[in-house]
Amino acid sequence: MPVLNLTPAFMAPGLVCPPEKKRIEYCDTDVPGLLIECRSAPHAVPTWYLRYKANGKTAYTRLGNVQDLGLAQARKQAITLKAQHTLTPKQAVEAKAPMGTMTLDEFMREHYFPHVKVHKRSWKRDDQLYRIRIAPKFGQLALSEINRRDVQVFQNSLLKEGLSPASADHHVKLLRRLCNLAVEWELLEKNVLKGIPLYMVDNQVENYLSEDQMTRLMEVLRTDANRPVCLIMIYLLSTGCRLNEALKAEWKQVDIANRVWRIPATNSKSKRIRSVPLNDSAIWVLEQLGTQERYMHVFVNKRTGTRYTSISRAWHRLRKLAGLPNMRAHDARHDAASRMSSAGVSLYQIAEVLGHSDPKVTMRYAHLSARALKDAANAASVIVRKPVVVVQPEPAEVEAKAA
DSSP states (O other): OOEEOOOHHHHTTOOOOOTTOSEEEEEESSSTTEEEEEEOSTTOOOEEEEEEEETTEEEEEEEEETTTSOHHHHHHHHHHHHHHHHSOHHHHHHHSOOTTOSBHHHHIIIIIHHHHHHHOTTHHHHHHHIIIIIHHHHTTSBGGGOOHHHHHHHHHHHHHHTOOHHHHHHHHHHHHHHHHHHHHTTSOSOOTTTTOOOSOSSOOOOOOOOHHHHHHHHHHHHHOSOHHHHHHHHHHHHHOOOHHHHHTOBGGGEETTTTEEEEOGGGOTTSSOEEEEOOHHHHHHHHHHOOTTTOSBSSEETTTTEEOSOOHHHHHHHHHHTTOTTOOTTHHHHHHHHHHHHTTOOHHHHHHHHTOSSHHHHGGGHHHHHHHHHHHHHHHHHHHHOOOOOOOOOHHHHHHHHO
16 A cells, blocks of 8 residues: 655545556555545546554544545544544543634535535535635634634625625624534534524525516617627516526426427526417517527527627626616526416416526515406406486576576
8 A cells, every 4th residue: 555645736636546546545654544444336436535553453444535525624523533542531522623613714625615615506605705705804813713703894895895685694693604614514613603694685686677667678788789699688578487596497308389488407507498479579580599400598699609608798788878887798687587477377377487496486466466356356447336316407507497
């Protein structure tokens, strides 16, 4: 078995088992007993082990695989375990490293990001929030040194910096989540940020277009020279789909004859196949594109020959032309849902079209449906209960007729 000084550079290319062997151990010289086991079995992941003597016999303790556990952390764990196995139980407890001594940077690098890259689709957003603002403020602090007062001061500073209350809350929520996981993984004794006040408990932003706003927007989308992006926005307004779903759409998923677009589970936020009915407006958009015979994707930048991945810059210009500087592309989805609800479409049907996996999400449109029902009830009331007004003639008119 190779005995060498394990380094990040040595491990970076990826450790493999030689083809002539079934398994191999790479032993660390810095921490005797610490080793990485590599197996030749398919999908086998190199794994950290600590080899030690217990009651005169050789024993192994698995520490974790190399994808989840970095070199420095593996050495730290190995040293702690070796102390526990060589000392009496009482001494081992005393020798154990106290909770919360790991810095936030170490926790993020060695624990949090390896975890969320597997379990959270939006982990890149967490990475951005952490790198830009959280790490410079708290990265070098031990987990136990992060306190409520400093986080609340940090939260206030984000507002002064110009961030919205919702954005400031996102940073605090991430810090709370980090501490929750640190407690769960026994790296921190208590989450002191639990229950810390937020600026906006319900920060959902839903913009619905008035008839005048819709008229202005459609005028821009029908006439602007950037036809591909204009057509994308009309498609969003027509189908209520998510922007990312539209940009990833392929022609093989579109059945124009049966007027349906089948979104695969891989492109859907809910991770399930969804069928979106195509109305006249959506069909018109597809007919205008001219990409069906030449490209795999529906919405293609013809200058590059590749699908659109973002329309942010173009949409920023278009919404300003329409006098809607605060409208997001995602608001087209809300607007489509509101028009369906106001037309009397059931919340269940709206959820199916939009691909909501949680009924609570669709309930945000319940007030629109209720408003439509109330208007219908009021209309019926006017017809059925409209009072008959009898105009009584003035006394002078009655006398004139009698004469």
